Amino acid sequence: MTEATDLDVREGVDRETVETVRNMGSYKYGWDTEIEMDYAPKGVNEDIVRLISEKNNEPEWMTEWRLEAFRRWQTMTEPKWAMLNYPEIDFQDQYYYARPKSMEEKPKSLDEVDPKLLATYEKLGIPLKEQMILAGVEGADEAPAEGRKVAVDAVFDSVSVGTTFKDELAKAGVIFCSISEAIREHPELVKKYLGSVVPQSDNYFATLNSAVFSDGSFVYVPPGVRCPMELSTYFRINAENTGQFERTLIIADKGSYVSYLEGCTAPQRDTNQLHAAVVELVILEDAEVKYSTVQNWFPGDEEGKGGIYNFVTKRADCREARAKVMWTQVETGSAITWKYPSCILRGDESQGEFYSIAIANNFQQADTGTKMIHLGKNTRSRIVSKGISAGKAQNTYRGLVTMHPKATNSRNYTQCDSLLIGDQCGAHTVPYIEVKNTSSRVEHEATTSKVDDDQLFYCRSRGMDEEEAVALVVNGFCREVLQALPMEFAMEAQSLVAISLEGSVG
Amino acid sequence: MLKIDNLHVKLEEEDKQILKGLSLEVPAGQVHAIMGPNGSGKSTLSYVLSGRDGYEVTEGDASLDGESLLEMEPEERAAAGLFLAFQYPVEIPGVGNMTFLRTAVNAQRKARGEEELSSAEFLKIVREKAKELQISPEMLKRPVNMGFSGGEKKRNEILQMAMLEPRMCIMDETDSGLDVDAMRLVSEGVNALRSPDRSFLVITHYQRLLNHIQPDVVHIMSNGRIIKSGGPELALEVEENGYGDLLAEAD
Incomplete structure (x- = not known):
């Protein structure tokens, strides 16, 4: 009976949230927090890079590392190969560092954190108290509502405000803290692994990130340890x-396991805002990392005004034998998405999986996919991509699968499905396949379909309104990927799918 | 309950008249059957009543309890108590049967200003009703109608009917593709739902189904109109002699 009561509570909450969203338009995280901020002067130069390093109390080697990246960045040009159309970004017209004033003296514990910041995360539904969170799931008769713990690192603009x-x-020996703290407290690990998956010179946006990154999360799971709870970082752009x-830097040492979740939102603003993150996963022998993202940055309004420009480099290095990584992403936000979470399958018998839902509505543009780089023998990879386009949006899947000469007897399977809603949007699939040995096999399947009128009528004749019907059919289309998400994220993702597609029909 | 008055319907895309002045009244608590040869417009009638796109009403009206259906969206008709058991139930990949049912039930409850059912309440009811129709728990978990046999699809329609508790049920050739056992199950399901404030309009080719679901009135439809109405004996007459005599009579 307790189970049922817990579920009821959860449902009540969800219903209320959905109502609120209906009343305020489609982006429910569009409010901002009024809080006094410290800004670094606008623009980026060596002084700004030094300033960021200094604000974080970094050692000299880190400052030098940043400066090296910055000098490199100045010689690079912005990549233009993606199927994305946006006005020139003025990189000097941005603030590169914004910190709530109350964070000047780093709080020693969560109790000391500014209540305004805590309230912000509470309003976002992110538990910063160390409490159990309750999961309510579909088919709840089989899976009882269980209390689960999730540790959270909360990043507000440029700084981490607390880690639970x-x-x-x-x-358990697991290190989970902000990256700025890791640089100070665990320099040997940071020195060894930072930039070892995504080098400073990797690409334009990653290089810029290397120079000016202000904070983020750091995880180290020691050999043989199964991380006792889900870890998560919640990113909020406010200023x-x-x-x-x-x-973000995650290191899974030999035989360890960790599941990591990442969520993102931003206030609704008329101007575009830049987000350029780097995530590096280092996975050693027999270790496994699951990395799930629900990206819900502000996508811009119905006319295409505002929204986040999201240029992200995410890469996992399965460095040793039998290392395993699974990327799952639900991309519903951002005006522009440029993102290709990749797997380097270096260790023999290592495995990479990529599950993705990318939804683009109104004027959103998404160019996203993955890279599976098979270097070791008997490596396996699997790609399941579900792209949904509505309104006037353009959605591109771009994926690379490469089998190197030494990656013998390796396999890849790619399934790439696109769903179109309405007749003014576009779906594009751009697969790149390179096979340089004779014993490996690569399979690619792709489909494009429209939301079927018969399905919608069937749903509506049973009482669902048109938007509810579309959400149901689209959730069905995405099911394989939703199932790959941890339970509490799957719930959130399902309702997010519905919300993202509001106004896409009729 | 259901009143159809001089209904004229053409296809939206083509200049083709399908219903040509159809009139019919089903009072509360009654079961009416519509029989007729292929192409007489039986399925069109069921689609027009439930609000499918692609048809244009050029004249006449159809109302449920005095309220015209024609201006309503399909979901509003459903919330008002109209239900169509499809001749060809639609498959929805990836959507669990149970999820579908629950979304539908709660959407209707919400539209009527009623409290939504909790998971626990819903599960309890759905399990009971599924059992009566011999629908296995496994079938409830599978995606809607995906890989269901003909009989399973039709039983699933009746399950939806039982869960949604409509006041006016239209069944479009629910007997097509059913074997004897499935027919019995479906009929029992329907008979269990019969009540003084619920009506049925059963569209069928064959008299066979009407042995199981006893109608109060049988209508013969041809060329977009009702050409004759009578008691259950009318169905037997058709079974015996075919439609030939009746059609000739009507001409």
Whole structure:
């Protein structure tokens, strides 16, 4: 009976949320927090890079590393090969560092954090208290509503405001903290692994990130440890005209396991804001990392005004034998998405999986996909991509699968489905396949379909309105990917799918 | 309950008249059957009543309890208590049967200003009703109508009917493609739902179904109109002699 009561509560909450959203338009995280901020002067130059390093109390080697990246960045040009159309970004017209004033003295514990910041995360539904969160799921008769713990690192504009469950994780030997803290407290790990997956010179946006990243999350799971709870980082861009450049570094040592979740939102503003993150995963022998993202940055309004420009480099290095990584992403936000979470399958018998839902509505543009780079023998990869386009949006899947000469007996399977809603949007699939040995096999399947009128009529004749019907059919289309998400994210993602498509029919 | 008055319907895309002045009244608590040869407009009638796109009403009206259906959206008709059991139930990949049912039930409850059912309440009811129709728990989990046999699809329609508790049920050739056992199950399901404030309009080719679901009135439809109405014996007459005599009579 307790189970049922828990579920009821959860449902009540969801219903209320959906109502609120209906009343205020489609983006429910569009409000901002009024809080006093410290800004670095606008623009980027060596002084700004030094300033960011100094604000974070970084050692000299880190400052030098940043400066090296910055000098490199100045020689690079912005990539233009993606199927994305946006006005020139003025990189000097951005703030690169914004910190709530109250964070000047780093709070020692969550109790010392500015209540305004805590309230912000509460309003976003992110538990910054160390509490159990309740999951309510479809088919709840089989899966009882269980209390689960999720540790959270909360990043507000340029700084991490707090990390929960640190002590409990430390008992298991797991290090979970902000990257700025890791640079100070665990320099040997950071020195060894930072930039080892995504080098400073990797690409225009990653290089810029290397120079100016202000904060982000750091995880180290020691050999043989199964991380006792889900870890998550929640990114919130609040300040105006401010770019967010966060850096995440996760190291799964031999035989360890960790599941990591990432969520993002931003206020609704007329101007575009820049987000250029780098995520590096280092996975050693027999270790496994699951990395799930629900990206819900402000997508711009119905006329295409405002929204986040999201240029992200995410890469996992399965560095040793039998290492395993699974990327799952639900991309519903951003005006522009440029993102290709990739797997380097270096260790023999290592495995990479990529599950993606990308929804583009109104004037959103998404160019997203993955890279599976098979270097080791008997490596396996699987790609399941579901792209949904509505309104006047353009959605591109861009994926690279490459089998190197030494990656013998390796396999890839790619399934790439596109769903169109209405007749003014576009779906594009751009697969690149390179096979340089004779024993490997690559399969690619792609479909494009429209939301079927018969399905919608069937749903509506049973009482669902048109938007509800579309949401149901689209959720069905995405099911394989939704199932790959951790339970509490799957719930959120399902309702997000519905919300993102509001106004896409009729 | 259901009143159809001089209904004229043409296809939206083509200049083709399908219903040509059809009139019919089903009072509360009654079961009416419509029989007729292929192409007489039986399925069109069911689609027009439930609000499918692609048809244009050029004259006449159809109302449920005095309220015209024709201006309503399909979901409003459903919330008002109209239900169509499809001749060809639609497959929806990836959407669990249970999820579909629950979304539908709660959408209607919400539209009527009623409290939504909780998971626990819903599960309890759906399990009971599924059992009566011999629908396995496994079938409830599968995506809507995906890989269902003909009989399973039709039983699933009746399950939806039982869950949604409509006041006016239209069944479009629910007997097509059913074997004897499935026919019995479906009929039992329907008979269990019969009540003084619920009516049925059963569209069928064959008299066979009407042995199981006893109609109060049988209508013979041809060329977009009702050409004759009578008691259950009319169905037997058709079974015996075919439509030939009746059609000739009407001409």
